[in-house]
Amino acid sequence: MTSIELWNHCENPYPFVPAEILDAAESVRASLPNKYCDPEIAARLYDEVFEEYQLCDDIGLHIVTNEHHSGINNLWAASPVITGIVARITKRVRILSLGTLITVRPDPVRVATEYATIDVLSRGRLDIGFVKSGATEMVSGDANPMRIREREWEAIDLIEKSLTVHDGPFSWEGKFFTHPHVNIWPRCYQQPRPEFWAATSDMPTCAELGRRGFVNTLLFGGYDRTRQAFDTYKQARRTAGLPPPGEDRFSYMAFCYVGDTDEEAQRIGQKIPWFLTVSIKSAPQMSKFMPGQIPPELTPAAWRAGASKRPTNMTVESLIAQGQMFAGNPDTVVKQIKAFREQVGGVGRIIMMTRQGLVTHAEAMKSFQRAAKDVLPQLQDLPPIEHRAAAE
Amino acid sequence: MMRHELEILRVGDPNADPLLLIHGINPISPKAAFVTQLARTRYVIAPSHPGFGASPLPADFDTMYDLINLYLDVLDHMPEGDLAVAGFGFGGWIAAELAVAGHPRISRLILVNPVGIKIGGREDRDIVHMFNTNAIELNQKAWHDPANRPPGIYGVGWQAAISDEMTDAEMIALARNWDSLCLFAWRPHMFNPQLKHWLHRISAPALVLWGESDRIVTPDYGRHYASLIPTAQFATIPQAGHHPELEQPAAFVAHVEEFLA
Numbered sequence: 001m002t003s004i005e006l007w008n009h010c011e012n013p014y015p016f017v018p019a020e021i022l023d024a025a026e027s028v029r030a031s032l033p034n035k036y037c038d039p040e041i042a043a044r045l046y047d048e049v050f051e052e053y054q055l056c057d058d059i060g061l062h063i064v065t066n067e068h069h070s071g072i073n074n075l076w077a078a079s080p081v082i083t084g085i086v087a088r089i090t091k092r093v094r095i096l097s098l099g100t101l102i103t104v105r106p107d108p109v110r111v112a113t114e115y116a117t118i119d120v121l122s123r124g125r126l127d128i129g130f131v132k133s134g135a136t137e138m139v140s141g142d143a144n145p146m147r148i149r150e151r152e153w154e155a156i157d158l159i160e161k162s163l164t165v166h167d168g169p170f171s172w173e174g175k176f177f178t179h180p181h182v183n184i185w186p187r188c189y190q191q192p193r194p195e196f197w198a199a200t201s202d203m204p205t206c207a208e209l210g211r212r213g214f215v216n217t218l219l220f221g222g223y224d225r226t227r228q229a230f231d232t233y234k235q236a237r238r239t240a241g242l243p244p245p246g247e248d249r250f251s252y253m254a255f256c257y258v259g260d261t262d263e264e265a266q267r268i269g270q271k272i273p274w275f276l277t278v279s280i281k282s283a284p285q286m287s288k289f290m291p292g293q294i295p296p297e298l299t300p301a302a303w304r305a306g307a308s309k310r311p312t313n314m315t316v317e318s319l320i321a322q323g324q325m326f327a328g329n330p331d332t333v334v335k336q337i338k339a340f341r342e343q344v345g346g347v348g349r350i351i352m353m354t355r356q357g358l359v360t361h362a363e364a365m366k367s368f369q370r371a372a373k374d375v376l377p378q379l380q381d382l383p384p385i386e387h388r389a390a391a392e
Numbered sequence: 393m394m395r396h397e398l399e400i401l402r403v404g405d406p407n408a409d410p411l412l413l414i415h416g417i418n419p420i421s422p423k424a425a426f427v428t429q430l431a432r433t434r435y436v437i438a439p440s441h442p443g444f445g446a447s448p449l450p451a452d453f454d455t456m457y458d459l460i461n462l463y464l465d466v467l468d469h470m471p472e473g474d475l476a477v478a479g480f481g482f483g484g485w486i487a488a489e490l491a492v493a494g495h496p497r498i499s500r501l502i503l504v505n506p507v508g509i510k511i512g513g514r515e516d517r518d519i520v521h522m523f524n525t526n527a528i529e530l531n532q533k534a535w536h537d538p539a540n541r542p543p544g545i546y547g548v549g550w551q552a553a554i555s556d557e558m559t560d561a562e563m564i565a566l567a568r569n570w571d572s573l574c575l576f577a578w579r580p581h582m583f584n585p586q587l588k589h590w591l592h593r594i595s596a597p598a599l600v601l602w603g604e605s606d607r608i609v610t611p612d613y614g615r616h617y618a619s620l621i622p623t624a625q626f627a628t629i630p631q632a633g634h635h636p637e638l639e640q641p642a643a644f645v646a647h648v649e650e651f652l653a
Contacts, residue, residue: 026526083477139524144578147454248642285526289551291574296567300560303551 002247002336004348004369004379008056009253010062010355010364012075013048016041024070027283032135042075048361050089050329055365057090059124059372064096064253064351066131067141073279080114087122094123096241097131098199098217101149106139107178109172111155112162116188124189129197129217130156130284132205134293136286144293149205151176153236156196158182188232197251201229206235215288215338217251218377226252227344232383234345236369252340255325256352257359258370262328268311268367269327273314274357326352337375350379394465394601399446401438404431407472411652413438413452415461416481416635418521418569419445421545426641433649434476436518439466441483445565456584458574467495475653478502481608481634482546482577488558489587491594500652501598502625503617504644505606507582509591511616519582522607523574527551533607534634547635548608587611597622599651603627603632603639 017028017036023152023221025032053063063086067079076082080108083097095117100111132152138145154174161170161185162301169183188194197215200206209216210233218226230250237245287293319325323343326336341347352371355364401422411434413427414421420427420438430436441459443449453459463486465474475497479487484506491501512518520533531538531549538549546553550566600618602611611628618626627647632639 142579144574146575146578283526285524289527289570291523291571291578296564296571299567300563303563304553304556392614 002346002382002385003381004247004341004350005062006060006376007062007064007251007349007351008187008355008368009098009351009353010049010052010053011066011068011073011353012045013356014042014045014072014075015274015278015358017072022278022281025281027071027136027286028279028281030128030139030286031283032071034070036072036384040128044222045075046057049355052361052364052368053086055368056311056372057093059241059369060093060376061352061368061372062094062096063090064098064129066098066129067101069101069137071122071136071279073275075312077287080111080118083126084114084118085122087118087125087350090122092126094125094127095125096129097130098197099139101133101137101141102130102159103133103152107179108155108177109162109182109184112159113161113184115194116184116186118161119190119194120186122189124170126188126190127195127197127215128159128193129199129215132200135290136282138290139286140290145290147176147372148292149202152386153208155326159198160193162390163188165338168363185186197255201225202294203229206232209233210242210249212243213242213245215249215349217252217253217349219253220255220324221252223340223343226323226347229376230345230347237286247317247346250344250347251351252325252344252347253353254340255319255327255356256333256350256367256371257325257327257363258330258333258352258367258375259327260329260370262332264337265327265332265367266327268363269316269319270327270361271321271358271363272353273316275353276314279357296323319373326350330370330378331377334369334378337379338382341382345362346385393532394469396442396450396462397448397464397522398442398466399440399500401427401436401440403427403436403438404434406435406471408433408435409450409652410435410437410475412466412477413465414477414479415441416483417548417565417573418546418550418593421542422639423532423554423588424542424641426547426644429641430534434566434652435471435473437470443575444569449572452558454575456489457566459486459576460493460605461606463490464493465538466496467497470497474499474501476502476507478505478648480637482507482573482582482596484508485582485584485587488591488594489584491596491598492587492590494593494595497595498643501594502624502648502651503598503600504637505602505609505614506600507583507609509582509588509617509620510580510583510585511588511613518609518613521581522548522608523578536603536605536631536639540639542638544636549640588620591617592622594621594623596623597651599623599647600626601636601644601647602626602628603634604628604630605632606634608625608634620640629642 069073432632534548
């Protein structure tokens with residue numbers, strides 16, 4: 001039997017810059033001047049989202065924090081600060097940091113120290129997620145975008161060792177990081193370490209996650225890509241002679257709104273795709289022309305005229321059809337999640353992106369309450385899914 | 393035999409004195425007029441850096457240290473004769489490092505709009521950021537007139553030249569060059585903080601050539617660069633930007649031939 005967990009992921013967007021400013025800007029991330037960020041509004045947004053997190057703690061929705069920089073999409077730039085606060089203002093639910101951008105940060109030992117601190121603060125409620133990052137984040141963090149996959153894995157290895165060695169300093173002389181004297185205090189609360197997750201749909205990376213047993217989460221991957229990623233994970237474990245993974249190894253993030261009625265959910269859900277239509281606008285040099293983002297042989301398709309047009313017609317209907325949004329009354333959302341689970345061969349952790357785009361604090365609070373009260377109970381003790389031949 | 397495999401363009405009479413060309417953001421094009429013109433008097437040898445053109449990128453190549461040592465290998469394997477070395481833009485940085493290292497084969501050094509050093513204050517950007525700047529701006533700053541760019545040859549701001557006429561093979565090659573350039577030069581962007589205070593070690597006669605209209609790295613940067621090299625003379629080429637060898641090949645070749653004569 002499988003019980004699906006529901007997690008709340010909010011990036012704390014800042015949808016208050018006038019449209020004419022955003023339309024004229026080359027990029028709404030990395031280079032948009034911070035004079036357009038009113039600290040009074042930001043303070044209110046922090047209060048609101050922390051209040052949402054406290055509600056989640058009361059009603060049993062787990063919490064995801066993340067990190068992006070210098071743009072309207074995300075006010076969680078100082079991610080360890082935010083995650084530490086969440087640890088302190090909640091008591092029950094798990095907290096996933098998804099995550100500190102380890103390909104941007106120069107010292108993984110410092111990252112491990114922050115995570116150990118948060119794990120202790122939360123008395124063992126921290127999960128640690130890794131993302132490769134890229135694009136505007138490389139500009140904001142002045143991080144070389146080349147070889148970031150290698151750099152990410154070395155950072156993960158060093159963080160893991162920092163969290164799990166307890167017998168005094170060890171030395172690390174890697175390709176990307178060196179530290180002669182690693183000995184973090186405090187050590188983490190959970191033993192041997194908090195759960196590790198990684199967000200990726202890159203198939204070689206999914207295979208490595210499978211071999212390592214990390215939770216593999218996909219962000220808006222849709223049915224086919226998600227299925228392919230999870231199959232790759234499972235196949236890698238089979239090839240390595242490892243036991244098959246439980247559904248709790250698989251996670252999926254989708255836009256989500258749970259309303260009283262389908263009509264209400266779809267109306268409010270339509271405020272969410274602002275994330276795609278407005279908040280990801282990036283200058284070409286920070287996106288399609290940034291080195292290292294795609295293999296050179298794939299560039300012609302990406303560079304030819306029209307290839308990079310931003311989506312502007314992301315309707316709720318199309319997002320739901322693609323498996324990128326769950327929206328409706330509670331029963332509708334349950335059906336959508338169950339169908340998704342079947343389609344992708346099993347998923348144990350659904351991450352809901354609800355407070356996104358133009359969705360208000362009150363609207364988000366309502367959706368969380370309905371999700372916890374009327375969706376979550378219907379996702380407990382589910383029978384095994386019917387495995388399709390492709391997954392075997 | 394060199395340890396590393398490199399694609400090498402060779403043009404001219406192998407019995408003539410060799411001229412090693414160290415390319416900038418893209419390999420030297422065999423179609424470039426200046427190459428043909430230089431080859432009238434010199435044996436032109438132009439490798440593609442590892443990761444550029446058809447040269448493989450070894451997995452353990454990460455830094456300028458690797459590129460510089462590889463080019464010391466290249467110098468060891470140059471044919472007989474009076475060897476001149478010319479570096480362009482990013483390749484000018486490599487050439488300056490080689491000259492500082494003092495390889496005995498370098499008899500003359502030509503730096504064409506080189507990057508590689510930090511001159512201004514900490515809040516002054518000496519070199520326009522090639523990766524963080526819009527291609528249209530790069531293209532305008534790199535050329536006296538972008539229309540002067542020879543067809544099929546690409547310099548700084550090449551992304552602005554992408555059109556339906558560009559072949560997939562050209563795009564793939566440019567993307568690979570761009571990736572490799574980034575690997576070596578993202579941070580610090582296009583300079584070695586230590587190089588400036590070692591330029592005094594350069595003992596070979598040197599010519600620092602600059603396109604007058606270069607706004608990627610300005611002629612003032614070039615004058616300062618040249619002043620740090622005891623053996624250097626400085627000259628500018630009118631109506632040319634960051635790639636004077638492409639925009640004004642005749643004037644460029646005249647300067648080089650006069651210097652090498």
